[in-house]
Structure formats: C-alpha cells, structure tokens
Amino acid sequence: MKHTISVLLQNKPGVLSRVTGLFSGRGFNIESLSVAETLEASISCLTLVTRGDEAIIEQITKQLHKLIDVIKVSDISDSEYVEREMVLIRVKAEAQSRAEVLRVIDIFRGKVVDVSPRSYTVEVTGSASKVQAIIDILKPIGIQEIVRTGTIAMARASKK
C-alpha cells in the first residue's frame, strides 16, 4: 500500500544521503521524494512516498527515526492529509493545437508560464493522480519535456 511519510531532519550536508542510503541498503523503495528547509533554516522537511505492507512501513518509520539527524517521522497517510505535486510540462502547441492545449490547461486549472512559437510551458499543481491525468491527456498532442517535483503533503488541521 502507498504511504506518504513526512520527515523532519537536520539541515546539514550528507543528511539526505543517510536517508536514501537507508532505503537502498535495506531494500525499501522510494516512489518520490521532495525536500526543502522549514521555517527554521536549520531543519528540513522531507516528504517521501513509498510502498509496502504494514511490517515494511513499520520498519521504514523506525529505521528513519533511528538516524541521528532525524528529528521526527510521521506517516501522514495514517490520517486525513492534503498532498500536492507540481509539474512543468513543455507541450507542442502549433497553429492547429494551440487552442486545444489552452482548453486542457484551463480544465486542470494550470497556468502557461512560458510561450514559444511552437510550444507552451505549463505549470499544474494537484494530487499525484491529477498531475498524471493531465500528462496522459497532453501526451497525444506531444509532450517535449516534463519535470515533476514529487509529492509534498501535510496532515489536515484538527477540525475541533
């Protein structure tokens, strides 16, 4: 099953390699990974998406927590959460398809961030599945290049 795990860690050189090395060394798998500093510059937040049965996810969270530079590990897919991913897509947009591409972008509430005579560069954010959906739709028109950020996620605030 898919799990989204959020990890707070010391923002120091080599810390990311401790995390990725743990995954490769123990045979865990990483579907996506995204990391940047938090409000506190000395602490980074890393979001990773992984798959495994309950026992594997338990080991992953425990092993992550065991790393000295890791401050907090939460499997946020245990609770209600929001996840977002951003993608930049350079899609072929020539005379006959320019209008259609714009319509698709509009449906997905994307934005055109760069224009050339033969292409649009589009920014779309959403859940991983929404991002995948626009990619699937634009593919037949002709995608020249894409870059995805990987998922970031946050547990929903308590409604009480």
Place this chain on the structure above:
Amino acid sequence: MEKISGSQAIIRCLQEEGVKIIFGFPGGAVIDLYDALMDSDLINVLVRHEQGAVHAADGLARVTGEVGVALLTSGPGATNGVTAIATAYMDSIPMVILTGQVPTALIGNDAFQEVDIVGITRPCTKHNYLVKDAKDLVSTLREAFHIARTGRPGPVLVDLPKDVVAKMVDFPEKKPIRMQNYQPTYEPHPGQIEKACKKIIKAKNPVLYVGGGVILANAHEELTELARKLNIPVTMTLMGLGGFPGSDPLSMGMLGMHGSYTANMAVAHSDLLIAVGARFDDRVTGRLDAFAPHATIIHIDVDPTSISKNVKVDIPIVADCKYALTAINNWFNTASDFNREQVAASHEPWLATIDEWTKKHPMCYIDEGEIIKPQYVIEKLDELTHGDAIITTEVGQNQMWAAQFYKFNKPRQWATSGGLGTMGYGLPAAIGAKMAFPDKTVIDVAGDGSIQMNIQELATAKQYKCPVKVAILNNNYLGMVRQWQELFYNKRYAGTVMEVTPDFVLLAQAYGAVGLRATKKSEVEAVIKEALATDNTVIMDFAIAREECVFPMVPAGKATTEMLLV
C-alpha cells in the same frame, strides 16, 4: 578563554571521557595529533595494520564496557579500518574512531590519501561526522562519545581534516549533552511490563532467550535473578554467552545453528519466549515460520527497529534491558496476587522435559584416542583456566567450538565477531582485552585460516609486552566452509584446502614469541600449562582431527529442530 590547539583539544576530550589507551597507526593527515599524543599520558598502541587497531579498541570495549578508541590516518588508513568498524557496528560495540582527513581546502579534489570515509562508513557506523570548522571540534567529539555509549551502543566515526586539527580552539567546560533529535528510551512502559509479567505467570513452558544486549546493558544480575526466582530455563545467543552463568542448571547453552539440542528443542516447544536484548538473527531462528511456533513472544530491546523486524512480537518492550528486567523483578517482588513458589514449582515438569532432551543429546563429541579433538582442547582450556579467562575467537569452527565447550559464567569474558563474522578479529581483540586487563589470562581461540588474516599483530603484542595466548585449532582447512562442502556439496573442497600454512612454532619465534605444538591428545594439557605459565606471547599449535565437524548443526533454511547431531 585560553586557546589550545585542535590536537590538544582532542586529547583533552579523550581524557575527559576516561580514555586511557588508544590504538592506531599514523600517517600524514594525523601527524599533528600523534605529535600531541607524545605529551599526554594516553597509552598510544601502534598496531601493524589499521584493522588491528579498530579490533583492538573493540576488544577493549567488549571486556570493559568502556568506549574503545582508534586513531587512523586518511585514505587507506581509514579504509583499512572499515571491516573492523562494520564488525563493531553489527555487534553494537561502543567505539569512537578518529580518522585523519586531507585539509578542508583539498576535500573533493582527489588529493593524496583522500577518501570520503564518512560516505563509506555511513551504513556501518551508528553515526559519523566530518568536522569542517574547528569551533565544532570539541562539541562534536563529546557528542560522538555520547552517541557511542548510549541507547543501543555502536561505533561513531569522526573525520578530522588536517587544518581543523591544527587550528587554535576554545575548550569550554563540559555540560550534560541533550540532543533534540536523539533521545533513546531507557525506561520501559509500565503497562507493557505488567502485561509481560502476567503472561510469564501463566506460562507452562517459558524460555528466556538472551542476547548481547544483556551484556551491553550490564543486566546479567537482573536476568539471573529473574530466571532463578521463577525457575525459567535460559538459552543464550553467541553474543549473549556469559549473560547468564553457563554452569547454572537452568542454562541450556547456546541456541541456533550450532546451538545445543536442548536449547533448540526448548524454544520450539515453548509457550512463552522472553527475548532480552536479542535480535532474532537468521543464525538463531533458522526457518522463520518454524521458529518458536507455539510461543507468545515478549521482546525487550533498547532499539525499536529490532522489534518485529524478523519475527512478529506479541508484547514489545522498548527499554534498556537493565531497566526492563529491574521493573519485571520489582513487579514480581511486589505483586500480591501471585505466589512465587507456586509459579516456580509449576515449571518443574517443563524442566524435567528439558533434562530429558539434554540426557538424550548432550553437547558432546567422539573421543578418538590420541587424535586431538578440538572440543577437547577447549574443555582443557576451560579446566586449566578455571573458566576464568577472557576468550576471544576468530571466525568459523574455532569460534563455534569455543562457544559450545567453554563455560562462560560471567559477562565480558567473551569477545567474538558475531554479526559480521570477521576472520582476523581474535588476535587484535585479545590484545585490546589484555591491555585493559593485564592481570587476566587472555586466549584467542583461532583456526589456521583466520589467524593468518591479522597475524602481523603478534608484533604489537610483543612490543607492548602483552602476553596473549593464541590456541590454533589447526586442520589445514578453512574448516567451516569445508564442513558445508562435506555436508551439502558432495565433498568438493573448492578453495578450502590450506595446502601451505606456515610453521606456527617458527613463526611465533620469528616474532620473539613462544611457539608450542601438540600433535597428540596426551600433549595438549602440557602445552596449555606451559603456555599459561609463560610470561610471553604464545602460539599453541594444535594439530586437530582434520575433518571434524561442528555439531549440532541446523542446515541453512531448515527449522531449528532439524538438527544434524554427533
């Protein structure tokens, strides 16, 4: 504040932590540190290979419980230490390894004797550091010692660029270390303790399964109290030997691949398995689905990742073994709704069954007249040292025979590479142990293959007047692999025949040590007695039955009840 050099600060940190002996090998990147060592009262042991330095520090750590320290130079010095660091990591041994590094300005430039040792040792240290700024030097070293010895202990490496060590630094007063991101759990959860105790009372066929964690936590007394109070039989892992007295009637000896018939049968038939500081290693469990199939499992471990890693645990207790066992003992001392005598007595039928297993298949070997049986050598070592020596081992058959036939009655008299299985461990570890306890008899039980992996350390033993004894069980084979080939590969002895081995008696003499040899059983006792009476490093070369196998044996992938017996 008065400034001192980085080297002096490092030495002061070591003194502050109670370090008296360090093992190392110099080189360009650590020459400043070595220079400063000359003005300190630290004993600086020059080994003959960096692997030896780290194993020696490891041996010292295992027998004393202190943090062992090794000092290596950059590049090849550091990489030569990696096997020994991994050895310590697998067995959770508290150590600090200091490595020299090229000056910070050259890092990443493929400089002479540069290697990314922090990257290389990331998966085989508990933690590691590259000190890039001299102002972090003192706090980093203090943190390194703190991490090495607390929680589940382990080796911590600190990489020291040459220019950082040369800078002048402040030496602030030491304060208690508090790390936001590292706070091991020592105290057990009271609810879990109560749950465990209630299970223990109800059990008909309980077994205590004891690992190295009991020794690391100095919890042997608490464990012994629990076992004796409630009459619970005990089995130990290779790392746990000495955690409970081997001569106690409740001891079933070691379990697992080369464990006793009794211990493996008892675990297989138990209804409650109390694992204390053990990690359900594959050499212990055999085929997982057949391991303790009827048992409820209680698992005490300071490292949460050890719990439910290989075997699903019913009652996990994350805690230091000493704290957890104390809490369990206290519960039994104060609980009103249970009768200790009654519980202890209720285990009698179970102990009778266990006795029958031992009578049926005791730990034994077949005597063959004047042919030297390796087990006999170990029995004689046990007898002539009154079970009181510190025993280190190499890896393979020698290690298993030592584990099976020496009766370890106390913790910290046994140092062996359990997890990694590092050949060449025993001699340098023996030197480390002997340096720590000069008055104790220290014996390295070796094979003719393993001993050659770090034989150069005989010179270290000699230089530091460190009269360790080496007992080579010599069969001119890499015996354990040969045993597997005999049993499972149609006796095709690929790469296991040592057609050329040195004359170990002459070799000892070449190093200024003493060499003794026994080729007949009747000579064994005299050789051991002479070795023990000699105030010099001694090699005892025992020409043993060449194709003797270690039994019992659970073939890899089989259930632990499917043992090959003598």
